[in-house]
Amino acid sequence: MNHDLKIERPYFQAIRDGRKTFEIRYNDRGFNAGDTVTLKEYDGFCFSGEQETRRIGYVTGFSQHPNWVVFSLLPLEVKP
Template identity: 50%
Template sequence: MNHELKIWPQYFARVKDGTKTFEIRNNDRGFQMGDTVLLKEYVPTQVGEPGHYTGEYLARKVGYVYRAEGNSVVFSLMPLDWRVNE
C-alpha cells in the first residue's frame, strides 16, 4: 500500500540527511511492513499564512512497525529497494 504523508521541514531535513530513520504516527492508515510512504515536505500554517507544500518529497519503505499505546505506531524508514524477508 502507498501512503502520502505531510512532514514538517525540520523533520524532512533529518530524514533526508539520514539522522531520522523512523516515523511516529497515528495508525489511521493501517501501516504495514513493506508499505511505501511518500513524505511530502509541508510548511504548517503560520499567523496570517496558510500552510503549503514545498514540492520536495522523499519516498521510503516501511520497515519494522511497533504498535504503541492507543492508536499510535512507530515504524522504521527503509530505502525503496529494501525487501521484507519472509
C-alpha cells in the same frame, strides 16, 4: 500500498539526510511492513514540492498511546 504523508520541514530534512530513520504516526491508515510512504515537505502553510519515498520496515505499537505506531523507514531498494 503507498501512504502520502505531510511532514514538517525539520523532520523531512532529517529523514532526507539520514539522521531520522523512523516515524511515529497515528495509525488511521493501517501501516504495514512492506508498504511505502511518500513524505511531502510542509512548512506549516503549504507544501514545498519536495518529497521522499521510503519503504516501511518494522511496525510496532509497543509503549505507544492507543492507535499510535512507530515504524522504521528503509530505502526503497531494501525489502523488509
